[in-house]
Amino acid sequence: MKCVECRIGETAQGPTSLTYTRPDSKLQVVVTGIPADVCSHCGEAYLSEEIAQEVFEIVDGILELGKTLKQGTLPIPQIEIHFGSETRMAA
Numbered sequence: 001m002k003c004v005e006c007r008i009g010e011t012a013q014g015p016t017s018l019t020y021t022r023p024d025s026k027l028q029v030v031v032t033g034i035p036a037d038v039c040s041h042c043g044e045a046y047l048s049e050e051i052a053q054e055v056f057e058i059v060d061g062i063l064e065l066g067k068t069l070k071q072g073t074l075p076i077p078q079i080e081i082h083f084g085s086e087t088r089m090a091a
């Protein structure tokens with residue numbers, strides 16, 4: 001389909017990466033290998049509602065857990081979730 005962000009590129013199936021943060025959570029979640037339709041021009045990724053919901057359910061629990069952590073001296077840790085067994089693509 002035509003990308004609605006840039007109105008130039010066409011989307012094609014490919015993996016995308018998203019980073020989830022929440023102001024009150026002491027964890028960040030980086031999710032890679034999410035199946036999406038990605039714009040060939042601007043890189044905007046379109047997730048199906050079903051996939052977006054599934055990813056959110058996983059990420060939500062981790063971000064909730066991050067609420068219970070105390071801020072220490074270390075920077076906020078990132079937790080990475082990778083879908084798919086294929087070689088990781090550059091983000």
Ligand SMILES: [Zn+2]
Pocket residue numbers: 003004005006007008009039040041042043044
């Ligand atoms: Zn685009």
